[in-house]
């Protein structure tokens with residue numbers, strides 16, 4: 001389910017780690033409710049940096065953030081950082097886990113952060129633990145889990161929150177095929193209630209199947225954005241070209257070869 005309103009629009013002047021050394025500058029990112037946007041780009045292009053900026057975790061972040069109600073009211077007022085985090089669930093590539101907490105305790109903590117009522121919490125948590133096959137591990141320590149199990153822990157924490165927007169960093173690396181299918185199923189259900197997804201990935205065939213739109217970050221800014229059709233046209237690729245070919249053409253071939 002997508003609609004014409006923008007859920008979130010970020011007008012980024014500068015994003016980076018050191019003053020005067022922006023990684024990204026003059027970029028606009030917009031996401032509609034229910035939409036899945038693939039944030040693509042070569043290694044080191046700044047995809048994770050952008051996500052950190054949206055989460056309010058970047059030392060240098062000069063950006064206007066406009067949520068849907070601001071746009072619908074016809075006003076132009078940027079949100080504050082604290083407002084952002086309450087509406088976004090971040091599923092990082094590198095799991096963030098507490099050494100002395102069980103899986104269940106991680107979930108309790110996440111639920112408390114949004115004030116989720118007990119009954120609702122148990123219902124959501126039980127369903128997610130079964131879905132991602134971690135039901136038997138609820139009282140184990142995720143710090144001792146395999147990489148894929150740790151990633152599933154992060155997914156469960158994210159889905160538990162039912163945010164308006166998911167920021168998912170490299171969702172397909174490390175998950176077994178069954179878990180990838182469950183992830184896709186869970187994302188489909190979330191789309192049904194209007195939640196949007198911004199995901200970074202280098203697995204372009206999955207991105208092509210899953211995402212409605214793409215934003216290609218390259219050379220310090222947004223080099224191309226739009227549907228696959230738009231990206232084909234920007235890259236000068238034919239109607240049959242896949243995302244992989246367009247990506248390669250836009251990022252790896254220099255202008256003389258285009």
Ligand SMILES: Nc1ncnc2c1ncn2[C@@H]1O[C@H](COP(=O)(O)OP(=O)(O)OP(=O)(O)O)[C@@H](O)[C@H]1O
Nearest residue numbers: 017018023041042043044045046047048049050200
């Ligand atoms: N904590 C940090 N402090 C300073 N510079 C950083 C930090 N993290 C990343 N960078 C730099 O920011 C740039 C963009 O990195 P970022 O992690 O956003 O890239 P990415 O597009 O997510 O790459 P990848 O596909 O490899 O994950 C790189 O030049 C990187 O060296």
